[in-house]
Amino acid sequence: MSRALPDDDVRISPLRQRLGRLTGYWLALPGGLWLAIFFVIPMVYLLSLSLMTGDFINGFSQTFHVSTYWHTISLYHDQFVRSIIYAIIVTLLTIVLAYPMAYWIAMRGGRHKSTYLLIILLPFFVSFVIRTLQWQFILADNGFVLGTLKHLHLVGSDFHLLATPVAVICGLTYNYLPFMVLPLYVSIERLDPRLMEAANDLYASKLQALLRIVLPLTVPGIFAGVLMTFVPVASDFVNAQLLGGAKTTMIGNVIYTLYLTNNDYPAASALSFTLMGALLIGIFAYARALGTKDVMEAAAL
Amino acid sequence: MTSQMHAQPHDAAPGEGPAAIELRGVEKTFFSKSETFQAVKRLDLEIGEGEFLSLLGPSGCGKTTTLRMIAGFEEPTAGEILLHGRNQVGVPPYKRDVNTVFQSYALFPHMTVAQNVAFGLERKRIGKAEVHSRVEEMLQLVGLADRGERRPQQLSGGQQQRVALARALVNRPSALLLDEPLAALDLKLRQAMQVELKRIQRDVGITFVFVTHDQGEALTMSDRIVVMNNGLIEQVGSPQELYERPKTRFVAGFLGTSNIMEGTVTSYADGVAVIDAGDDGRVLVPADDSAVGDQITVSVRPEKIVLTHGERPSGDRECSVQGTVSEMVYLGTSNTYEIRLNGGETLTVLEQNGSTAEATARRGEKVWLSWRPQHSLLLTGAPADGTGAADDAG
Numbered sequence: 033m034s035r036a037l038p039d040d041d042v043r044i045s046p047l048r049q050r051l052g053r054l055t056g057y058w059l060a061l062p063g064g065l066w067l068a069i070f071f072v073i074p075m076v077y078l079l080s081l082s083l084m085t086g087d088f089i090n091g092f093s094q095t096f097h098v099s100t101y102w103h104t105i106s107l108y109h110d111q112f113v114r115s116i117i118y119a120i121i122v123t124l125l126t127i128v129l130a131y132p133m134a135y136w137i138a139m140r141g142g143r144h145k146s147t148y149l150l151i152i153l154l155p156f157f158v159s160f161v162i163r164t165l166q167w168q169f170i171l172a173d174n175g176f177v178l179g180t181l182k183h184l185h186l187v188g189s190d191f192h193l194l195a196t197p198v199a200v201i202c203g204l205t206y207n208y209l210p211f212m213v214l215p216l217y218v219s220i221e222r223l224d225p226r227l228m229e230a231a232n233d234l235y236a237s238k239l240q241a242l243l244r245i246v247l248p249l250t251v252p253g254i255f256a257g258v259l260m261t262f263v264p265v266a267s268d269f270v271n272a273q274l275l276g277g278a279k280t281t282m283i284g285n286v287i288y289t290l291y292l293t294n295n296d297y298p299a300a301s302a303l304s305f306t307l308m309g310a311l312l313i314g315i316f317a318y319a320r321a322l323g324t325k326d327v328m329e330a331a332a333l
Numbered sequence: 334m335t336s337q338m339h340a341q342p343h344d345a346a347p348g349e350g351p352a353a354i355e356l357r358g359v360e361k362t363f364f365s366k367s368e369t370f371q372a373v374k375r376l377d378l379e380i381g382e383g384e385f386l387s388l389l390g391p392s393g394c395g396k397t398t399t400l401r402m403i404a405g406f407e408e409p410t411a412g413e414i415l416l417h418g419r420n421q422v423g424v425p426p427y428k429r430d431v432n433t434v435f436q437s438y439a440l441f442p443h444m445t446v447a448q449n450v451a452f453g454l455e456r457k458r459i460g461k462a463e464v465h466s467r468v469e470e471m472l473q474l475v476g477l478a479d480r481g482e483r484r485p486q487q488l489s490g491g492q493q494q495r496v497a498l499a500r501a502l503v504n505r506p507s508a509l510l511l512d513e514p515l516a517a518l519d520l521k522l523r524q525a526m527q528v529e530l531k532r533i534q535r536d537v538g539i540t541f542v543f544v545t546h547d548q549g550e551a552l553t554m555s556d557r558i559v560v561m562n563n564g565l566i567e568q569v570g571s572p573q574e575l576y577e578r579p580k581t582r583f584v585a586g587f588l589g590t591s592n593i594m595e596g597t598v599t600s601y602a603d604g605v606a607v608i609d610a611g612d613d614g615r616v617l618v619p620a621d622d623s624a625v626g627d628q629i630t631v632s633v634r635p636e637k638i639v640l641t642h643g644e645r646p647s648g649d650r651e652c653s654v655q656g657t658v659s660e661m662v663y664l665g666t667s668n669t670y671e672i673r674l675n676g677g678e679t680l681t682v683l684e685q686n687g688s689t690a691e692a693t694a695r696r697g698e699k700v701w702l703s704w705r706p707q708h709s710l711l712l713t714g715a716p717a718d719g720t721g722a723a724d725d726a727g
Binding site for chain 1: 404405406425426427428431432433435437439440441442443452453456457500501504
């Protein structure tokens, strides 16, 4: 709507034309300001904080000390690697669990699609902490799962799940499953069902059609789902804190403790930036490997 | 050539082995929570080897359901579907030797044109070299030899249509099923593709089953047409046969324009029923069986009627009715007239523009309409569009 057509009788003044051309920017302004104030400024501040030295009592001063980074990485190397490994496992688990769910809802949900989606989203109506605490209850040493199993002598009396990686991964998988289901559902739902019929018609069995047609065309959905689970899972601290123990501490817990308990702001900021950098590099490498641009173009049509 | 000049669905050429496709007592009912819908009520049909057969009818007549049952996407509720004599009911689509061209083409967007065409052959585990040469050959046949590396969405609608055709034909199926493949194309392209499709079908010699709601398309391309309505076959026959000798009101109304009149038989002799309306006119209809007092429906095509002034015509145009010109439309190569009969019905007359471009009649003029008795068609059944009955009642 920037310019009147030559044969258009309605004349638009040059000023209106120029303002009109700016419409898009005007519309983006509130969101842009919001981001600038509440995202960019804290990020810049955090970055500068990570390069400071000092302590909480005597105050921090800007010294551009990069050594904080190396120092924290070597100190919390284990938790760092653990977080990435947990995030990879959880992401893979959510894909395996979410894909059939999303596929079923999109293809067979019929007119109940939104009901099923609502059921999946229902846990979100309960506080994140409470949800995770419920898992503490479920997995407790004498909770109804382990209690029953122990009573039936299916597991030893000293068997426990809480404070193990299994508990943390279970909790994380449960909490982040909807973030995988939704993008997968969206990308499967908009597939033309005729494509599957065409594949079947061309001698591909249901499984072959799934592998050769559905899966490649829903790669953008998988990509979006991975972004929405991997990144928050890698920096999660609630699950490790409530369900884990000393051996399952994740980098999120470390940052939390450094910042709020030890008040070592530069170390916490440096770790946050390291994590962010690692995640960005990982995501870009992943996008490259998947050739997402190509696939996204295809799926958009 | 197995094109048959009989209207019965049961007479595939005898002694030539099993038909390419045979439907025996096929029915299809869709069940949902609150209702059942009988899409195909009963279908018996034989489709000959190498035949170009069209399933023609309005939307909801069961033609697409029939095609989808042959392809295997739907299973019939009752009856048998035979491909070269072998029952296919219960056989999944990927094990049936038929291929489908979808209305929306359903090309795989993440593959190139050549990969799309090769898809079926690769599933059949045919050697790489042969797949390659057959894909090349097929792209050549549909005129897309230089487009193999493109993505489907980079091609025009007509080109995508050819890719869909190539992707199906490259497998050399025993029959090709086409579900309104030309519906998405504009008129010019559609007409060009009609000719193209017919050429390709002649070249490859594969049986084509073509679903369409476009009577012109069906008439242009088909060896035989099956006219369907409400899940039943109305009539089967060659295009000419269906046009010249429609048997039901539905067929007469659906294929081309028909003038439909109703009347009471005043005399019947030697296989000719007569409706005599005295000074207003007289219509003769060949009828196998009729009796005085029967209420009958008669149709005559607009181009069979001759329009004259003055005296009541005589000679071999024994059917004649009198009326007043209520409308005249100039169409370039022809004129059409709407004539209001004294009995109240309105007939359409098509008159070719001959040596004189001047119209024969003007609005408000009294004219005679006449035609040969063999062009009077006796029809049965309900009208094509539900509204006709009341209007035509004379």
